[in-house]
Amino acid sequence: MTAKIIDGNKISEAIRQEVKSQVEELKEKRGITPGLAVVLVGENPASVVYVRNKGRACQEVGMYTETIRLPAEISEAELLSTVAQLNNDLKFHGILVQFPLPRHIDEGKVINAVNPNKDVDCFHPINVGKILVGEPRFLPCTPAGVQQLLIRGGYDPGGKHVVICGRSNIVGKPLLAMLVQKRAGANATVTVCHTGTNDLAYHTRQADILVAAAGSPRVITADMVREGVVIIDVGINRVEDPSTKSGYRLVGDVDFDGVKEKAEAITPVPGGVGPMTIAMLLSNTVKAAAS
Ligand code: NAD
Numbered sequence: 001m002t003a004k005i006i007d008g009n010k011i012s013e014a015i016r017q018e019v020k021s022q023v024e025e026l027k028e029k030r031g032i033t034p035g036l037a038v039v040l041v042g043e044n045p046a047s048v049v050y051v052r053n054k055g056r057a058c059q060e061v062g063m064y065t066e067t068i069r070l071p072a073e074i075s076e077a078e079l080l081s082t083v084a085q086l087n088n089d090l091k092f093h094g095i096l097v098q099f100p101l102p103r104h105i106d107e108g109k110v111i112n113a114v115n116p117n118k119d120v121d122c123f124h125p126i127n128v129g130k131i132l133v134g135e136p137r138f139l140p141c142t143p144a145g146v147q148q149l150l151i152r153g154g155y156d157p158g159g160k161h162v163v164i165c166g167r168s169n170i171v172g173k174p175l176l177a178m179l180v181q182k183r184a185g186a187n188a189t190v191t192v193c194h195t196g197t198n199d200l201a202y203h204t205r206q207a208d209i210l211v212a213a214a215g216s217p218r219v220i221t222a223d224m225v226r227e228g229v230v231i232i233d234v235g236i237n238r239v240e241d242p243s244t245k246s247g248y249r250l251v252g253d254v255d256f257d258g259v260k261e262k263a264e265a266i267t268p269v270p271g272g273v274g275p276m277t278i279a280m281l282l283s284n285t286v287k288a289a290a291s
Pocket of ligand 1: 169171214277
């Protein structure tokens with residue numbers, strides 16, 4: 001068996017088109033142009049690319065967006081003051097502070113400073129707690145992208161055993177909180193594995209759906225999954241590849257070539273979860289503007 005590919009480019013494009021229609025409707029019927037402020041501190045090359053892509057994606061769906069570029073040496077107090085200004089700026093319905101921040105700035109303080117109503121990354125503890133109690137205001141972009149890939153790819157998690165590898169605050173933990181809810185598109189039995197898990201392979205072999213978010217290249221191999229598993233690979237890892245112009249290429253947390261012979265379906269890297277994350281950011285920004 002060779003796995004079906006769950007195509008993140010195609011599914012994210014469909015979501016962008018939906019968001020575009022919602023933006024047009026908000027403009028026409030209520031005179032609201034959804035606005036997203038993106039704050040970039042310093043010049044981290046990966047962050048510069050992410051921020052550029054987010055800005056472009058906003059423009060393509062007709063949103064207003066501004067990137068606020070701040071020097072790496074800005075003080076924590078100055079950054080918090082910028083966030084406070086954006087909280088009060090009616091042009092912006094969403095605020096995104098691109099992480100990682102320089103080491104002298106406490107990311108937790110910045111997350112807490114964003115108005116929860118504008119927290120389109122869904123990192124604020126209030127919004128994270130709201131997911132857990134089943135009353136989400138927003139869903140965090142990457143876990144929401146994973147859920148949409150499953151639903152729209154034809155693999156509803158309801159009644160399935162989902163095994164998540166990774167317990168970070170941005171992927172594993174919120175995804176657990178989302179998929180365990182008694183609601184459509186969720187209602188799964190969820191196991192979360194992490195660096196403290198004994199015998200990872202024992203758990204991954206139990207999965208109907210496996211979500212790999214460990215941040216470790218090709219850590220999930222064919223012997224660790226059962227026939228017919230559905231795999232969502234969140235990982236984005238740079239590995240050396242002298243055959244490419246740049247000298248490296250991106251791979252996921254799953255050994256794609258080996259696992260695809262056993263899986264029912266799998267997401268590629270790139271072209272799986274990556275494009276979904278931006279689509280869900282757009283979706284959250286429209287939601288913030290409409291509410
Ligand atoms: P993280 O480093 O914060 O967390 C990784 C988690 O995996 C930790 O909880 C750790 O306990 C667990 N882990 C690490 N090695 C493990 C192992 N061998 N077995 C079991 N668990 C293990 O990473 P993160 O921010 O959650 O990101 C995870 C991966 O997803 C990274 O590759 C990252 O680049 C990628 N990512 C992709 C997107 C996207 O848009 N596609 C978004 C966010 C993160």
